[in-house]
Amino acid sequence: MMANKARVWVLAKPFEGDIVHDNFKLVEEELPPVKDGEISIEALYLTVDPYQRVFPVEVGQTPVGQQVARVVESRHSDYPVGKLLLAQVGCRDKTVLDPTEKNRYFIHPFTPPKTVYNLQELGDVSPSLYLGVFGMPGLTGYFGVLDKCQPKPGEVVLVSTAAGAVGSVVGQIAKIKGATVIGSAGSKEKCDWLKEVGFDHVFNYKETSVEDALKEFAPDGVDCYFDNVGGDYAITVLNNMRQNGRFCACGQISQYSLKEKKPVQDILNVIMLRELVVTGHMVYPNLDRFDSARQEMAQWIKEGKLKYKETIREDFLKLPDAMMEIFQGTAIGKLLVKA
Amino acid sequence: MMANKARVWVLAKPFEGDIVHDNFKLVEEELPPVKDGEISIEALYLTVDPYQRVFPVEVGQTPVGQQVARVVESRHSDYPVGKLLLAQVGCRDKTVLDPTEKNRYFIHPFTPPKTVYNLQELGDVSPSLYLGVFGMPGLTGYFGVLDKCQPKPGEVVLVSTAAGAVGSVVGQIAKIKGATVIGSAGSKEKCDWLKEVGFDHVFNYKETSVEDALKEFAPDGVDCYFDNVGGDYAITVLNNMRQNGRFCACGQISQYSLKEKKPVQDILNVIMLRELVVTGHMVYPNLDRFDSARQEMAQWIKEGKLKYKETIREDFLKLPDAMMEIFQGTAIGKLLVKA
Structure with missing residues (x-):
């Protein structure tokens, strides 16, 4: 004992x-x-x-x-x-x-x-x-990308903190669904790993601004954005979304340590004119679907489509x-x- | 000729x-x-x-x-x-x-x-x-409240510019769907008319702040907000929405005449934690449903449930x-x- x-x-x-x-x-x-x-x-x-x-x-x-x-x-x-x-x-x-x-x-x-x-x-x-991958972060990514982003073949999906436990699942599932996937991360090592697991485009946000990255990788706009960072990054993406785009607000890691949040551009007009859907995402309301979600992910892992x-x-x-x-x-x- | x-x-x-x-x-x-x-x-x-x-x-x-x-x-x-x-x-x-x-x-x-x-x-x-009522404004209200707000019996629905051509349709359809409906307008005459057509609660936003009105009429928060005004009003409502609330961004009349838009509180964190759905709304993507919508509204008018x-x-x-x-x-x- x-x-x-x-x-x-x-x-x-x-x-x-x-x-x-x-x-x-x-x-x-x-x-x-x-x-x-x-x-x-x-x-x-x-x-x-x-x-x-x-x-x-x-x-x-x-x-x-x-x-x-x-x-x-x-x-x-x-x-x-x-x-x-x-x-x-x-x-x-x-x-x-x-x-x-x-x-x-x-x-x-x-x-x-x-x-x-x-x-x-x-x-x-x-x-x-x-x-x-089979826990809170992986399931957050799974339900977020499937239910809230709903990526379709050929659409452009952007994920921030893409090398993290949530973002990496989001990006890879968007790939499985046939989307073109852009990911951002904060180091060369992370970006290299994202390329390795199949992201189409990757940028280091410390070296390339999101504006520049979108100009290069999504010149016609973003269909789905899975937001893990919030703040200016998120506002910039909102301004670069396509008609009927889906924005999943899942995390704001850039904001949690700020002593005071700063005001941002009012984006309601953009949301209206582009008919965007901005959705807040939490994982636990999906508790009764956890088992089937894990099984599907385990299968994808077995098939080499999902890496962690x-x-x-x-x-x-x-x-x-x-x-x-x-x-x-x-x-x-x-x-x-x-x- | x-x-x-x-x-x-x-x-x-x-x-x-x-x-x-x-x-x-x-x-x-x-x-x-x-x-x-x-x-x-x-x-x-x-x-x-x-x-x-x-x-x-x-x-x-x-x-x-x-x-x-x-x-x-x-x-x-x-x-x-x-x-x-x-x-x-x-x-x-x-x-x-x-x-x-x-x-x-x-x-x-x-x-x-x-x-x-x-x-x-x-x-x-x-x-x-x-x-x-059978044109762009009425149909905007019809599709907005039914598709984007999706009010359920017992829910609390708030509509701004409620005595307008869009808002009055939104509020009355929300009533038909069994919701408790709050409307705001800018004159006593408008507020009186809203009470007449069946709104549960009405306030003159020139005399009562939206904060105070929500404290009084929606102390537990708002389930659906149909936004026709934007700006601070909209941000205040966002901060007072209930879990899984729906926010339909349909108009920002408070903003159109501003020479410069002012920054607002960053509300992504509120959207995330409350799992809100903020949706932009335009009417014409629903063109193929206009006829059936008008027919349903004509029936409601005949039954005295919808006034204009x-x-x-x-x-x-x-x-x-x-x-x-x-x-x-x-x-x-x-x-x-x-x-």
Whole structure:
């Protein structure tokens, strides 16, 4: 049996501006004994996602966050020792919980209703993938591109943060659907990987402005834009969309660390005249379609049509560094911490 | 036979800021003889709509605009003398044309493809209604509220410029669909009329801010907003929409006369988190559904569920005044000029 103490990263100072080490404090927490119907779990992989700073918790509480965990002690027959689970318990390495309980971080509709979920059987895949391509980011991309962007053969699809865990799925699925896909990312390494996985056009937004890239790669405009960055980038794309274009607002990573958001061009007139559809996208309203979505993606992976990458940082103690890193954009694909 | 001279209002000075008399000049135009296959028409009613300033033409040309006209001379057997037509020939009282010709003002997708259309048979109705409730404005409201807003029973629908030719249709159809409907307008007379036709809540935006009105009438937020005004009003509503709300961007009358548009709050984050659908709306892509839409509206009118109002200014020479008036908001319902 494991030591009965959990390590928990808690918020020491509310997020404001860039994330810094001072935002976090590591505390030790005495775990209660496992009662009838309860289990004790231990984190294997912890997710690192931009949304973790968007839903900050109170000082002293652990930021929201999912983990793939293993049951290490069980008094519930459906959850034997060794079983792997997806748990949303925040940034902590060990947890005693009732696996049937409601979500500890239930912020409807942004989080699923239960605290733990079984990992869907998808063959011999790393459990870490349930935080990436088969997890919240991959599913966000899957439903976003299919339901909100609805790319058609020959259409031009643009994806920002295209080398990330969401964007890379979006771009590749748009390719599967027959679109011409443009992706932007912030390093040569990322751009190279995007070319490798089949993006038609790629640009490094730190070197090429989105205006220039669109002039070159989408001179007749963009049919679908999957927005992960917001701000001026998004406004520029809106002004370069084609009639009946679809704009999926999925993330605004350029905005989360700003102390004050700046006003932008009023784009309602553009939306009206071009008959655009600008849609906000969250993944969890699609919870009942997660299993079939994962199965379709697993099939695409098997066929070599969908590729993914993981960037795994070792050690639970590196979690704050990884949360800083996700905003620095240094990692390719899904960023994770291995506990 | 009529005199062979047409009076034509042409643009004397491009629209900039508020519309003034100096923007217009009346010219006389010698009409050509009616050739085989052609007809000569005379305007009965001319439309006055905000969009006429949004699509300004070159100096010396007549602004875009529809009219209900009567055939006064004919050398085309399908268009006998006396027949009534809907013609998009701009702000002129007489016109010689080939009734099979393509639209003289074809600015895809904002105008329909032909210059003249037959008036659909809807019983004993005033031909002026084909510019109002059965015309572009009424159909704009019909398709906008049904396709883009999709109001459901019990939902809260807000309409701006609710006493106008578009807004009044939107609000009443939302009522027919079982929604609770809030409308705003700019005078007591307009607000009284809206209460009369069944709006649940009405406010005069010159006396009550949209913030205050929403606090009072939609404390839990708005499900659907049909936007005819744009600007700060629209942004305030966006910030007060419920999860999965629908925002139909149909007009920005508050913006058309501004010399410079001012930046607004960046609302992509609100769109994302609330999973809003912000849709641009134009009426003519629905051209093939116009007939059935008019029939359904005619039925609602017969049943007393849909009411309309016309404000008719006499005399072709008053057209510039009426175009100023549409931006001053003094008329209730559909504003027309009787030639």
